[in-house]
Amino acid sequence: MTDWLPKDFWTRNETLVAGVIMLFCFVATVSDPRFLTITTVSDLLRASIVIGILAVGAMLVLVSGGIDVSFTAIAVFAMYSSTVLSLTIWPEIPWPVIFVISVVFGAALGAINGFFIAFLGLPTLIVTLGTLSIFRGFLLTFIGSQRISDLPPSMRDFSRGVIARGTTEAGNFYSIPWAALALLFVIVLTWFILKKTMLGRSIYAIGGSVESARRIGINVKWTQFFVYVYVGALAGLAGIIHGSVGRMADPFSLVGLELSVIAAVVLGGARLIGGYGTLTGTMLGVALIVIVQNSLIVIGIPTTWQSVTIGILILLGTGVPAYRAKRAAAQAG
Amino acid sequence: MNTSVKDFTASPEFRLLIIMVFVFGLMSVLSPDRFLSSQNLTSMAFQFPEFAILALAMTIAMMTGGIDLSVVGIANLSAVVAALILTHFSNAEMPAAQSAIWLAIAITAALCIGAIAGLINGSLVAFFGLPPILATLGSGLVFTGFAIAMTGGSAVMGFPDTVALIGNATLAGVPVPLILFAVLAFLLHLVLTRTAFGLRVTMYGANPLAALYAAIDINRMLLKVYVIAGMFASVAGLIIMSRANSAKADYGSSYLLLAVLIAVLGGVNPYGGYGRVIGVVLAVLSMQFLSSGLNMLGVSNFARELIWGALLILVMVINTHAVTALRSSLKPPK
């Protein structure tokens, strides 16, 4: 009857997270019928864009068997420096150009991570911990530490641009910003790379076993290098969107979010040991965190309990499969 | 004949010693009147213990190949609980003896929170099999979350004057926080090198599966590790509380990565099995000299962050190259 479902459907993290999301929505709708409206959906979507893009990057790194904690610093570095650059040399710059600059900056910083990790073989956590400090320290020391709110006007235009905006007959206001397209683009592109290219399969292979990958002739170094460059580019994109949509180039923002993003990804089923992780899972993980962050109040839990709730979700989301695996291992002897 | 001396000069700790001496020397030369002033020296001694103690907590967790991302959460939750006890039950008018009793109760409560939090972390790792990084990431949010829920996210303040003593007083001219750090560092050193528990921690970190097969009681060991980390975090929390004369759910959030960074810089292997307290102490001192020295030179705090990161990667590059050299000079594993 359920042949079309993957064999492990019922035990997958994706299923668990989707279940929790549905449960949450159900309870929320019961306590406040206004919850299940297009307003909520558009609010949540908006809140998911930046985290979503960052999470895709974090997932890719996890799949390759590494961990990256520097992507927030990359994002804010790319965003801030591209904004400052634009303001100094060409304030009338069209936003797509700023976006490209930011993405290129991000990729360049990612390349630095990639260099240390792929070519010098340093442990990923340590490298990215170091570059987190370096990127942010460099940014704040040499590029600027002021929050800039008079952005290039085109960035403001971007943030005010919407794909759709309006009020439903029931009186529910919604707006879907252009930035949502960026998230969509990132998902499609990453899906293509991971599923349809040898490069993508190599990333999974390396995450499964670096040694095996090396032995069958996968170019491990360049593949890893690519991963960090790509993730850097995504961070650059996320950063510039964050800046535009937030109407401020804040060099202090984003950093501090890295662990929550990784948590969302792990909730979605990616494993720290590498080789496992899906886009669906990642998006579900992000959705869950965003919903909890934004809608706890609707189901009658004061927002001051937000942290506790997310913490417990992470513990459950990672604990249930971990415990199951532990039991299975004990069973197998 | 001198193998142990030779070993030491080849060890990461020795390199750290050189770095520390170099930084100290450099700063003394660059700004002799200020860096070596007694004002600066005492100020340094007041500053670093709070995050240094968190680094010690991180060290023991890392020795097992784990990590404790909840230390700052534990520190703040402990401090918030202590602060609430103090603000509810004691006040400025109270006789000193009575407020001292409340202070003792608050401190005990904070340490209990640390122990319980550690027990929770340990159980998640030992009994539920969560990877430590996720277990403590989640639990850290929960601990912080409780602190937020208890305070509404605001700072708790209004303590009797005695509270300020923990973080601001001196004993025979030595700042109390420094004394606390020294005592804890020495204790941890003893525990790691001179007790069966400490050796087991190291061995487990080197190969958890082999530890299981060697009939080591892993669960109990892990519980102890995280309880120690939790209680160390509580002490750090109390110092922070005393120095900020207040407690808040998100104090010291920048200390988390700093603690990891110091531990790794101190030569602790983040995958477990190697680490020495002396290395961590040297790393802490290097960081503090560097950061104070730069402060003397009027360099912004942000540049310090930059330099810390660079130092970490530099040390890693040196250490791993040392490791490859070491490896090729030995017969390799199959």
Next chain:
Amino acid sequence: MSSDHDTAFIDLRAITKRYAGVTALDSVDFTVQPGEAVCLAGENGSGKSTLIKIISGVEPATAGTVQIAGQEHVTLNPRISAAAGVMVIFQDFSLFPNLSVAENIAFTTQLSTRQRLFKFRAVRDIARAALDRIGVQIDLDARVETLPVAQKQLVAICRALASKAQLIIMDEPTTALTEKEVRRLQGIIRMLKEEGVAVIFVSHKLAEVLEVSEKVVVLRNGKKVAEGPASEFDTQSLTYHMTGRDVPEVPPSDVAAGAQTLMQVQGLGKAGSFSDISFDLRTGEVLGITGLLGCGRTSVAKALFGLVTPDAGSILVDGSPVPLGDPQAASLARIGYVPEDRLTEGLFLSQSILRNVAVGRLDAHTSGGFLDMTGLAKEASDWLRRLKVKAPDVEAPVQSLSGGNQQRVALARWLSRAPRVLILNGPSVGVDVGSKADIHDIIRELAREGIGVIVISDDLPELLATCHRVLVMREGRIIDALEGTALTEDDLAHRLAS
């Protein structure tokens, strides 16, 4: 000789490989003809794996020339070597646990054709063709991590086949396999030879090596010491060439007449794994347990040591019950367990030799909460000396030791705890012939001292050389107990295979 070189698929001349301080290979000439099966023999550390790494391009040679299919390669890497038709099946198979069977089989092919895009359909076709060729059926979509060992090996072989291998190199392929799987493997090798595929076969198991090979090459200390048709070698002469000495094995002397029952295992069972396991072990007795892969012998051994929790039955030592599923309790009852996989389960590789022994005796040397470091070190060194561990420096990491010495360190840890029952799982897996005989000596010696020893092994000569009695397991049950005159190699082999 010159004609050898003319037709050879692999032609190595005067290959030298130096690592810092070690000469792993010393001017070795080595040829493999198309369709030829070559056995590469040698003790641990003699250079076998190094030779393979050079052929497969994983490591460059320090000196000498490498020709593959008549073409000289100055720089070689795994990709070039694979493209030339050299495929290696490493001891650990080097598969991707997280990928499907199909992808594992076809990945190398896809890489070598320099595809940029991943064609799902093509990958499945390639994989199915490879599986069909050796006539096995495995679910193409199953994740490799979910497969049993023997199937993983088949996947590894299929991967080599799929990429049109001219030469398949198997580095110690049989250590994880039992007799039956070894036979199947031998069958596959014969088939490959018929198809013109050459095979290099590295193994410590001498008998099986001789059975499929045409040519034997023996390395010792990085030098080629013997080479010739397999028919000219027998186990004994191979051993002689490998070690440079003859290693005679003496069977164990009888168990003392008045020996008491030491351990009683009654009705031990665990659903899906083993059931109704009952036996007694006397002081000074060496009991063997054997059976095919997955027959449950490792699970039983682990259950005896508390690493697996049985659902039924009991274990008594000296008449008092040992709590089940609790390694600490087992070790308190003075049961010891030396696991199968030294590297992952047995040793703390990065830790010192001394600590690897001492970790078993920490509590005994604790007073007032602190360790007596000198006492601990002294005791450990004593044991290392008694077991003749050859170590320049006991503070060196245990990974610097050879396989045989590593195994002795693992033994020393348990012996220092004065066990009454010692369980040895695969005591000589991956250990060279010389050390193997020494380990067998130690086992017999332990028995004479009154320890009850349980040896789990599928190495029949090993069982014969050490055991008084052998239990044969199949599908989780004990199906036979052989003793005395019934204990012959033929008989054992027959019971296993039947």
Next chain:
Amino acid sequence: DGHSKDIATVVKIAGIQWFNRMEEGVKKFAEETGMNAFQVGPAQADPQQQVALIEDMIAQGVDALAVVPMSPEALEPVLGRAMEAGITVITHEAAAQQNTTYDLEAFVNEDFGANLMEQLATCMGGEGEYAVFVGSLTSQTHNQWVDGAIAYQEANYPNMTLVGDKNETFDDAEQAYTKTQEVLRAFPNIKGMQGSASTDVAGIGRAIEERGMEDATCVFGTSLPSIAGQYLETGAVDGIGFWDPAVAGEAMNKLAVMVMNGEEVTDGMDLGLPGYESVSLDGKVIYGQAWVNVDAENMSEYPF
């Protein structure tokens, strides 16, 4: 340079326009007097980070500190140590500070709060729900403004109701944005909002714009045109009030030098700075007297 002094101005948070503007004042002071006057601030508006910064300044051996405390009470021990070390301490926005030589206030804070409320109430037509925002529950002036405003509303506009607690934003526009979304979700009929931290109205304004509620709501608060301008343009924010932080920064530094030179501060004296021409002295607290109200019409008059 025997008479040149090191004066550190330690603000709540680095890099927000409010304190950037203050830094301009500090720099101007340094230029005009030749003193080594400079400004520092932590990355987040966090009392503990401010303590650490002040500790750094003590270690540097500065002669005077001009501090804008995030939460005055948290700074008592460290300011105590500073004073023990012989450092002159001037505070701003912290009338209750114990360990300070003088505290400088731009005006009577409760009045300023009432002034904002009067504008808010007028905009709301004297009725409806409103919410209030503060940088921190421990930031003294913010609470004085909000409390002053609430008292004024209760006395004069009985048809208005305060909903929710004081929303804490930690001088971070992003947090103000998040808090506003929560308020909008919990109180869909809300009509008015009053901010305190200069960043509050920016966060509020952004949330209002995203929901298209520019015309349905009234938003007032302390801020600067450079922060709130883009929202004043669209009507997401309706009006702001402020005092010039540059002048306040300069005034603190000037006071510090006066104290170090042993000059006396007296009631009614002229600090020689706009808004502080005739200060009043109440214990250790010095009050100036000028704030400005700004809306979309006159914002161009204040290019900071």
